[in-house]
Amino acid sequence: MATVKSQLKSEAGRLCLDFANTLDWHASDHPIEKLTTYADLVAWAHKIGLLNEPAARQLSDRAAQHPRIAQAALEKARTLREAIYAIFVAVAHGETPEMADIESVNTTLAEMLNRSRLVQGEGGFVWDWGGAEDDFDQVLWWVVQSATEVMTSDDLQRVGQCADDRGCGWLFYDTSKNRTRRWCDMRGCGNRAKARRHYAKVTSDE
Numbered sequence: 001m002a003t004v005k006s007q008l009k010s011e012a013g014r015l016c017l018d019f020a021n022t023l024d025w026h027a028s029d030h031p032i033e034k035l036t037t038y039a040d041l042v043a044w045a046h047k048i049g050l051l052n053e054p055a056a057r058q059l060s061d062r063a064a065q066h067p068r069i070a071q072a073a074l075e076k077a078r079t080l081r082e083a084i085y086a087i088f089v090a091v092a093h094g095e096t097p098e099m100a101d102i103e104s105v106n107t108t109l110a111e112m113l114n115r116s117r118l119v120q121g122e123g124g125f126v127w128d129w130g131g132a133e134d135d136f137d138q139v140l141w142w143v144v145q146s147a148t149e150v151m152t153s154d155d156l157q158r159v160g161q162c163a164d165d166r167g168c169g170w171l172f173y174d175t176s177k178n179r180t181r182r183w184c185d186m187r188g189c190g191n192r193a194k195a196r197r198h199y200a201k202v203t204s205d206e
C-alpha cells in the first residue's frame with residue numbers, strides 16, 4: 001500500500017480531522033456514529049482515498065472472516081478517534097489537551113513507527129507499511145501520521161471547530177488568510193446562525 005496524500009479527498013482539510021469527524025454531531029449529547037462496523041471504517045478509508053478498491057475489498061473480506069478481531073480493531077479506532085478529537089478541540093479553543101489523550105495517540109504512533117519504512121514512489125519517497133495489507137489497524141497508521149504532522153507543525157494553529165451551538169462539533173483546517181473561519185459549511189451551520197441573527201433582529205425591530 002503506497003498512498004499519495006495529494007490524492008486524498010479530505011473535506012476537513014487534513015486526514016486526521018476527517019477521521020475525528022466520523023462521529024456526527026460530535027459536540028452534542030446525541031452524537032451519531034458513522035463507524036458502526038469495521039466495514040464502515042474500510043468504506044471511509046476507501047472514500048477518502050487511503051485504500052483502493054482491491055485493498056478495501058481484501059480488508060473487508062478478512063474482517064468478515066475474523067469478526068471478533070475486526071470488532072476489536074473498530075473499538076481501537078474509535079478510542080483513537082476520540083483522543084484525536086479531544087486534543088484538537090482543546091487546541092481549537094486555546095486549551096491544554098489531556099495527557100491521557102496524547103498518550104493514546106502515542107500508543108498508535110509507536111505501532112505505526114514500528115511498521116514504517118520508506119519506499120520509492122513516483123518522483124520521490126513515500127511512507128509504507130510493508131506487508132501490512134491484512135492488518136486491521138493499517139488505516140489508523142495513516143490517521144496517526146496525519147495527526148502527528150498537524151500537531152508538530154504550524155498547521156496546529158489552523159485547526160478550528162464549527163461554532164454551531166447545537167453541537168455540530170465539526171473540526172476543520174482553516175485556510176482563510178486571517179484564520180477567521182467559523183463554520184463547517186457542511187450542513188449550513190453558518191447559514192442557520194445568520195438566519196437566526198436576522199430573525200432576532202427583525203423581531204427586536206418590531
Ligand SMILES: [Zn+2]
Binds near residue numbers: 170183
Ligand atoms: Zn457545523
